[in-house]
Amino acid sequence: MAKIQTGQTTHEHDGAIGVFLIGMRFNRLHRPDQWGPVFMAMPRMLAELYGNRAAAARGEAEDLGFLGARTLLGGKGVTVVQYWRSVEDLYRYASAPDHEHRPAWTAFNVRARKAQGVVGIWHETYAVPAGAHESIYDGTPVIGLAAATSSVPVPSRKRYARLREAAATSAEDQ
Template sequence: MAMILPGRTTHEHDGALVVFLIGMRVNRLWRPDLYLPVFAAMPKMLAELSRDPGSGLLGFRTLLGAGGPTVVQYWSSVEKLYAYASAPESEHRPAWTAFNRRARNAPETVGIWHETYVVDRAESLYVAVPAMGLAAATTPVPVRPRSDRAAQRLGAEATRAA
């Protein structure tokens, strides 16, 4: 079991931050032959990225919802994210090719989606949980007196005062 961080924590990170959401939606439950390979491809990609400290992937978290799984990924730059997506030797390329081939043969059986956010500022708060999300992808730190409120952690108070 992961160690629970005591008290209130937040994250600390300097530099660029990209949040990438990617998910799949099963539209035809009776076709596991088409959606299970899509589902099985993501762990291989995440393992490949996790083995390479220079890949740009800072961390990730998998969420399960009614429509299907979503992976929240934290990247050091959008350039590294795009480089991985287009690298011919990566796990992504054959998985994407296979998905497109299956999608042509059985359209609308399984859907894929993604969203990319280049983040200028980010705020987080964790209470009585292990390092997770952005704190696990960067550095968890205790909430300090000058970062006690969300607006302080985000730097919104400095923006309002200017």
């Protein structure tokens, strides 16, 4: 079980980030032959991305720009929140034929044409400029953006969002 942190923490990352939400919806649960392969593609992609992150940290691979992810289950589907160094890094990964995403996307499109409406997929991409992201965690394990970057205590002078925003604005003005 993940260790619960006491006290308020935040993430530490000063640059821009890309946030990518991707989800799948089970429209016809009785058709695992169609949604099963889609469901299994994401763990392979995440394993590749985390493996690359570790290899890049050791200097053994080119860094793809993936920072981390969180998987959420609910209702009739799955959502994965991914954090990237930039939206450009995300797009580069998504279009690369030698990585897991491109073949999985091609296979999904072939399958979807044969069984329309059985499984739905969606995504949203956000380019978040430096200074335009903030986070607070209180009584949680290290999760979200803090897990993707690093977790640090919230300085008392920046305990409230309006003070963090004011500090960021002041830093940008200098």
